[in-house]
Amino acid sequence: MNRRNALKLGATALAGIYLSPLFGKSYILDATIAKNPFEPNWDSLAKYVVPDWFRDAKFGMWAHWGPQCEPEAGDWYGRGMYEEGSRQYKFHVDKYGHPSKFGFKDVINVWKADNWNPEELVNLYKDAGARYFMAMANHHDNLDLYDSKYQPEWNSTKIGPKKDIIGGWEKAARKAGLPFAVSVHAAHAWNWFDTSQGADKSGPLANIPYDGKLTKADGTGTWWEGLDPQELYAQNHELSAKPSDKSSVHSQWDWADGASLPSLAYCEKFHDRTIDLIDKYNPDLVYFDDTALPLWPVNDAGLRIAAHLYNKSLKKNKTVQTVITGKILNEQQRKAIVWDIEKGQSNSIEPLPWQTDTCIGNWHYDRSVYNNKRYKSAKTVIHTLIDVVSKNGNLMLNIPVRGDGSIDELEREIVREIGIWMKLNSKSIYGTRPWKIFGEGPQQESAGALTAQGFNEGKGKPYTAEDIRFAQKDKKLYATVMAWPEKGTAVIKSLGKSSLLYTKKIKQVRLVSTGEKLHFVQNEAALEVYFPNQKPEASYANALEII
Template sequence: MKRRELLQHLAVAIPAITLPRLAQAAGGPGQEAMAAGPFSPSWASLTAYRTPDWFRNAKFGIWAHWGPQCEPEYGDWYAREMYIEGSAAYKHHLRKYGHPSESGFKEVIRQWRAERWDPDALVGLYKQAGAKYFVALANHHDNFDLYDSKYQPGWNATKLGPKKDLIGGWSKAARRHGLRFGVSVHASHAWSWYEVARRADQGGPMAGIPYDGGLTQADGKGTWWEGLDPQALYAQNHPLGERSADNGAIHQQWDWGNGAAVPSQAYCEKFHDRTIDLINSYDPDLVYFDDTALPLWPASEVGLRIAAHMYNRSVARKGAVEAVINGKILDAVQRKTMVWDIERGQSNQIEALPWQTCTCIGNWHYDRPLYDRKGYKSAQTVVQTLIDVVSKNGNLLLSVPVRGDGTIDEQERAIVEEIGRWMAVNGEGIFDSRPWTVFGEGPVMATAAPISAQGFNEGRNQPFTSADIRYTVKGNVVYAFVMGWPADGKVVLKSMGSASAHLKQRVARVELVGRGDPLPFRQTAEGLHLTLPADAPALSYAVALKVS
């Protein structure tokens, strides 16, 4: 069902959740009022947005995608997969916690302690790696808030599990270290994502016994969760989606089409209030939404109201829009209203508007089996991805998985430290840079895989070699990144030939960043011919040439 058809369906076929009119949405029917200012909750109004320079200059951020789903240390989407009979997560859950009719995800939350969490030390490490902004998970599809949440009072990290204000701790650490601070918000999808928690085993000794997704507050009498309403967490007091029995259907329903159960107005307004409360309480510079466009769009317009509030609040407090909102799968108009995020993928052109790639060195939630088989991305892969993204007007937001106890492992630390060593030498060609007239040259550019859905073309291209070049520019200096050290020490920058349309004047000087001495070169119509020093630098998988 297309978006316009879905909106018509909502307004006509399901009048009980008729969407609020835009003219009435300034305060909204929720309890949290929208800040007054130049932006109103419409796509047309939000197109006045301009990406702030701090984000354009930052280029590199690190993300703690960390919550109770990291406690089992068994990978992504654990709180959903544990309710899918026969899945690896379901089998792991039986071994570690018991049957999901007796020990559901609420019991996982209860066992999560975060007892070794030191946000100041971790953010300090990330700053040394070159990160200019830090993003912390505020909630995931599991619907558990990781802050002192006014509208999720029982199911938040100050009341259950760690009993700590995690967003508060991350925020203070980021600001102590001079980094911009962001939060990621994913909870809009709990409505359909948790539908599996209402199932029961189809076979075996527990066949037919419902999992805990349908429990109510009344069922808690005499239990550890007495007084808490499981439906505030699982959000399952609604009809199932048309394709709920199909475990993969949710991926086609991310924009609330293709048979998804449509969220109620009460659910949407609660999400709105939770998010406004988060913004007002912790003042993030960036909010990352894991949604098509904005949260709950087009089933509800609360996402438009949240965006207008954040921009207006920034204008009121700082005199200009210093805020950044990330959204996914944006059309041409929507890309003017926020910063487009491409998940685990890259564009293959210089984008006219700033954008961001988000990726992870492992799986989004900590995965002990991945650690055991040494499956993380290398520092080389991260650095080369960063260069490629920056050359096309983008930023890289890198997740470093955090263990349930709040630490990162030694393999991750080694990767982060190596990124820092590379940045210390070559960062001048990354930070505060802009795209040149062409982003690069070489075989990877010519054969790049297309983006699919949210992105997901990562790892589908051939590896970079010394034949691949990426460019950035600052003032009159162009930085040419060579993605490997050539065996013969020879480099040809084809885009910098004397006949090139990309050069305004002839090249006067070339040096290897970090060395300072001029390199011999010869500029012909075909390219700029260079001879590199005999001794390669320590991290020679990507070296920066400074061309004046």
């Protein structure tokens, strides 16, 4: 019998029997669980109710920022730099040297974050309409970006910038009055970093190992003397039966398809690091970049973290006011935590609140996106937000941060333009709930199906004035026309007299951005709304208030 089960069995006499009113099941509880309503299992976590602050906020902004932004060469740099012949490998060799001599640990060492001003950036995002802010606490590269008790050597207060990144972001968010969120990605370092165990197959350094298997003993005379690279890379283990490559690493995300399974010590360390993060910084939302919860289904660490966070919030607030997000959830799991869709959105109104996370460029800053002006436009972001809100979702938008902690002028202009639309139209966004249908029009007919954790954004046709998205609040219906009707009239078929969706007499239609009352005619087939001759600013999406 393991220690945990022995302790649980020994506490049974103290705890007694608890009958769950939600599930009609009896549970034998230990003394700790008897004090904490949420237990580390899916049935118990499914008692969770999403707090109103999250449902009302609708729009958050994210700094997906860490040492992989220092090279400014895009996503998953810490993995790609060890893939011989890849774009990032070639970039790394040219800029830093061969990964047997200059590995990812050395990239961390040159990351200084010397132009980082968290208060200025958080205020910029708040001014653009963000109602909550999220910062990355660690990525698959396994560096904790906070004062980490259980990752005491490889954290941002000890190496690299020698700053408490999460502490700085949290202070700025609290000062701005925004709920504070953290994203946690480090559960995957075990397999994600396995490319660092490799070596070139050709060339002058063929068969010379990269630095992924180095240990503390190898550091004599180096800048990292006294540090153990295995506490970062976590590669003191055999590779997967099916070694992950550019494609199979994704199929192994849920520890399947031949993945090397993490040790108990690795899982417990991840658990302890995350509990430390939660207890030190008290996040209002924790985003997990995992199938369901971290290390699920091979370990219950994620379940224990979720129960801890909910119970902590319940004790403080009398109701649970925190949010946890996870990906690729089944029906039961969607009751326990909020479903997050990466770079995509649902094609229907979801019965439970959900979130999409996306980015105006790449997740990690990529200089080529800037040079080639390939950022998403403010128009694309706003259209995504409106569509997501109509389907009971929130949008979490990442603005890529450069290695030095700043954002570039193109990004600033996009953020400014988002703010223009939000200042004019946000009453049609904040605090709303889905209507009977999410919308009408040809765009949805072309929308792509979700694949894996999402990835269907941008697959549909562009929005036109025939595309309408609905939301409701305070007995008012909001119908957003997703382009300016060039012929001057918006036609909303779902609001015709013959429609069974809206049976009340329409008394008034206002253009939200200007407050102007618009002339309209409701016939059997549709509601026809006559737009003014003068376009308001940011007229690529036009919210109408209907009462």
